[in-house]
Amino acid sequence: MTNRGDIFETGEIFRDRKLVRVGHVPDLERVVGRDDEIDAIGSALAPAVRGGPPETTIVYGKTGTGKSLVTRCVCREATRRAENNDVMFAHAYIDCSDYGTETQVSRQMARDLHSTVKNSVDEQSIPRKGIGAADYRDIVWEMIDDANVDAFLVILDEIDKLDGDELLRSISRAQESGKADAFIGAICISNKIEYRERLSERVDSSLQDNELVFDPYDARQLEAILTRRRDAFAEGVLQDEVIPKTAALSAREHGDARKAIDMLYEAGRLAEMERAEHVTEAHVDAALEKAEINRFQKLVSGQPPHVKHILRALALLTEQTDRQQFRTAEVYDMYTNITDEVDTSPLSYDRVQRLLKEQAFLGVTESEHTGGGHKEGSYRVHRLLRSPEIVTKGLDRQ
Ligand SMILES: Nc1ncnc2c1ncn2[C@@H]1O[C@H](COP(=O)(O)OP(=O)(O)OP(=O)(O)O)[C@@H](O)[C@H]1O
Ligand SMILES: [Mg+2]
Incomplete structure (x- = not known):
């Protein structure tokens, strides 16, 4: 044996790493800084905890602002409270980015509900395929009746990934159409604020009573x-x-x-x-x-090699001078130095100019027209939007 030591030795930094891993869902007590949002979702679910109708709510906010976490935690708490009240509150959680089509999402709704209300419908009667979205929904309504559910909440996370609006419509109508004998509501979650308008075109106004926005922390x-x-x-x-x-x-x-x-x-x-x-x-x-x-x-990983040479040229210029902005001609000179070094023939000046514009459009660089001195007329300058070290290291790893 060589004396390589214990290859599984990890040192003494972590005690319980799962606490800082993605995917860890802490208890409601560990959720901080979202009291108003917790209260708002709590009051949307309050009637359901007493056997009444949950209020359908739409939750918006940028990524990582606690939307999924708060919704799931409050829902878990609501289930506990309903039990204390002798109320049968059931919910299904579906992450639409994992499923996407109306049929798959409806099927997942049936499966998730089934795992919470163990009742007469056995899992075999939720077929993997061969039936449509409406059939899966019928299975859901049937399970709700069989299990004597008083209130049912569907959480549609990442709802902008769902390809249609049938499911939402049927949720808002299931009860009035007499298909299901329980109060039914939904919480729809999206990190696309643009989605707001599309959603309001797609669903009837009954779904838009409550809207909640989660701000960045x-x-x-x-x-x-x-x-x-x-x-x-x-x-x-x-x-x-x-x-x-x-x-x-x-x-x-x-x-x-x-x-x-x-x-x-x-x-x-x-x-x-x-x-x-x-x-x-x-x-x-x-x-x-x-x-x-x-x-x-x-x-930049999908970009052609010459774009990478151009970006490297900008990074070198930024490192070697005390300026941030460089004229197209300066970038082109440095770029040809680089192509010489790697032994490829350079693209034309015009082509490089166009590629620079494209990079500005993609948000990698910034370009602007500047009025030069008296006789110079106007010209275009370019600058990187990140530090040259980041750019160089990122390019080195390609
Ligand atoms: N208020 C909070 N207290 C404790 N942990 C939090 C809080 N908010 C978020 N987190 C942590 O950050 C992670 C991300 O939060 P969450 O999944 O709720 O974001 P999101 O708003 O749903 O984002 P996305 O739009 O990307 O789905 C959570 O799993 C949790 O670990
Ligand atoms: Mg989320």
């Missing part, structure tokens, strides 16, 4: 969210500035709790890989840089 809220998860780390490992710094950077960049938690986890992993004793601010900086490089890498 501010630094204080993110700090509270991260602090509740500090048990993920072993005692004394996290330096004091780490959480406030992660929160501040995340609030400035996006206000997304998922990304903030991820960044904290990444900082911990970097400390672990270095076999450091503490997670420090430097690890947070490194985690941020890593995330930015990843994002940049994804953004």
